[in-house]
Amino acid sequence: MLGIVIDDSRAMRKILRGLLADLGFEVLEAGNGREALDLLQSDGRVPDLALVDWNMPVMTGLEFVVEARKLSELRQMTLMMVTTESEHGQIVRALAAGAHEYVIKPFTRDGIIDKLALLGLVPVGVL
Amino acid sequence: MTNDVATTVEVDLDMIAEQVWSAFLNSGEDEAVFAAEDKGAHMDLAASVAMVGAYEGHLIVSCSHKASRDVASVLFAMEVDEVSQDDIGDALGELANVLGGNVKSVLPSPSQLSLPRVSATEHERWPGTVEVSRTVVSWRGEPYVLTLLSGSNHQEVSA
Numbered sequence: 536m537l538g539i540v541i542d543d544s545r546a547m548r549k550i551l552r553g554l555l556a557d558l559g560f561e562v563l564e565a566g567n568g569r570e571a572l573d574l575l576q577s578d579g580r581v582p583d584l585a586l587v588d589w590n591m592p593v594m595t596g597l598e599f600v601v602e603a604r605k606l607s608e609l610r611q612m613t614l615m616m617v618t619t620e621s622e623h624g625q626i627v628r629a630l631a632a633g634a635h636e637y638v639i640k641p642f643t644r645d646g647i648i649d650k651l652a653l654l655g656l657v658p659v660g661v662l
Numbered sequence: 663m664t665n666d667v668a669t670t671v672e673v674d675l676d677m678i679a680e681q682v683w684s685a686f687l688n689s690g691e692d693e694a695v696f697a698a699e700d701k702g703a704h705m706d707l708a709a710s711v712a713m714v715g716a717y718e719g720h721l722i723v724s725c726s727h728k729a730s731r732d733v734a735s736v737l738f739a740m741e742v743d744e745v746s747q748d749d750i751g752d753a754l755g756e757l758a759n760v761l762g763g764n765v766k767s768v769l770p771s772p773s774q775l776s777l778p779r780v781s782a783t784e785h786e787r788w789p790g791t792v793e794v795s796r797t798v799v800s801w802r803g804e805p806y807v808l809t810l811l812s813g814s815n816h817q818e819v820s821a
Contacts, residue, residue: 546734619766640686
């Protein structure tokens with residue numbers, strides 16, 4: 536499986552990359568939504584999963600979700616917001632825009648894995 | 663009203679700090695003391711995020727150079743002497759971002775959170791603000807001062 540971590544924090548990208556790699560994902564990284572769209576266009580592959588921060592420069596996570604949902608070739612990509620934005624209204628906005636799941640930082644490793652399992656994105660035998 | 667907000671936030675600031683240190687920094691029970699004594703130690707660096715909207719203010723994390731290296735070391739899974747200044751800025755900024763986001767969730771909404779900024783404490787001023795809440799986390803023997811400011815002036819200025 537292929538995943539992409541979109542976060543402007545290198546530390547957070549490293550943490551999430553490690554988590555996904557441990558689950559058997561190949562992992563791409565981008566520092567904001569625009570960079571992610573450009574990377575996906577040049578890479579040509581469609582990730583099974585995108586972990587998306589909200590507050591990022593250039594293009595926010597919400598803007599990325601909106602743009603990604605417009606692209607038919609990315610329709611199969613599962614979008615999980617991983618963000619400090621925890622207001623109910625923000626969560627509703629992200630889900631309404633097309634995000635499938637929402638995880639609030641600080642997260643635990645098990646918390647992310649549980650969400651991925653619910654989405655059917657954890658390989659059998661990992662849990 | 664201000665006193666009510668301050669009281670509520672003060673309680674939550676300690677609780678939020680505990681959650682963040684536990685989940686974000688893999689802090690064991692023996693490593694961190696929350697609501698620790700404020701000994702007025704010199705803080706070298708300040709990482710802050712601004713809140714704009716229904717709540718106007720800043721959440722600031724201040725700490726020593728050594729403490730900032732410890733945070734970067736854990737988040738980047740590197741030895742302390744391997745972390746760069748960029749690593750420190752990134753890690754401390756993300757710590758402020760996570761703390762600020764969680765603090766914002768217990769404040770009047772809706773509010774927007776700024777991107778984090780990190781700089782030397784002597785270069786940071788927050789004019790037109792008042793301190794709403796403050797707590798100290800002692801982690802691995804180093805103090806981290808968490809300060810919540812209220813105020814509509816978001817123009818942090820260099821000294």
